[in-house]
Amino acid sequence: xxxxxxxxxxxxxxxxxxxxxxxxxxxxxxxxxxxxxxxxxxxxxxxxxxxxxxxxxxxxxxxxxxxxxxxxxxxxxxxxxxxxxxxxxxxxxxxxxxxxxxxxxxxxxxxxxxxxxxxxxxxxxxxxxxxxxxxxxxxxxxxxxxxxxxxxxxxxxxxxxxxxxxxxxxxx
Numbered sequence: 001x002x003x004x005x006x007x008x009x010x011x012x013x014x015x016x017x018x019x020x021x022x023x024x025x026x027x028x029x030x031x032x033x034x035x036x037x038x039x040x041x042x043x044x045x046x047x048x049x050x051x052x053x054x055x056x057x058x059x060x061x062x063x064x065x066x067x068x069x070x071x072x073x074x075x076x077x078x079x080x081x082x083x084x085x086x087x088x089x090x091x092x093x094x095x096x097x098x099x100x101x102x103x104x105x106x107x108x109x110x111x112x113x114x115x116x117x118x119x120x121x122x123x124x125x126x127x128x129x130x131x132x133x134x135x136x137x138x139x140x141x142x143x144x145x146x147x148x149x150x151x152x153x154x155x156x157x158x159x160x161x162x163x164x165x166x167x168x169x170x171x172x
Contacts, residue, residue, distance in 0.1 A: 008107060010110070012159035013116070014153070015159075016157070017078040020080070021080045022114055022153060026114060027152065029112065030114070030152065031048055033105055034083070034102070034104050034108070035101070037104040038100050040096070043097070045097070046094060050082075050084075051081070052082075053138075056138050057075075057080075059133070059134035059137065061074045061075045062130075063130035063133075068124070074121065077151055078153065080152075080153055081153065082152070083152065084135070084149050085098040085102055085147060085148045086146045087144060087145070088144060089143060098148045109152055114153070118150065122135075122146035123145065126144075126145040
């Protein structure tokens with residue numbers, strides 16, 4: 001099996017991170033991989049925003065639960081780096097472009113021994129007052145929705161290696 005296929009088949013979501021920041025050089029490489037993702041008509045209208053500022057992260061993880069109907073904080077599983085992938089709110093295909101960007105970053109992170117997990121809550125909360133204030137501080141354009149967020153960090157332990165069981169149907 002080649003290295004690319006092996007990387008795809010062995011990547012798993014990580015939901016518990018060490019209290020250690022990912023090196024900037026690694027994050028830059030992961031972001032570069034994201035920038036090389038396909039986009040509709042090669043439009044590349046998305047923005048990648050890297051958030052490592054603890055104050056802004058705290059603003060985000062204290063604001064999100066209020067709008068999701070939960071209590072407490074949601075600290076992105078302890079990740080010290082959060083990458084927001086956004087595009088214009090009214091650009092439905094932007095969601096798909098952002099998902100491609102995120103997938104490239106998930107795979108790049110795994111290839112470097114860095115854990116990652118999809119954070120989905122911003123899709124529903126980007127326009128909620130406190131969340132938007134934090135996004136503004138981070139530099140996400142006001143006309144953008146964060147379609148995908150990527151949490152990055154070093155895993156506390158190796159993720160469970162579950163078999164993927166999504167249905168596959170062949171029509172030959």
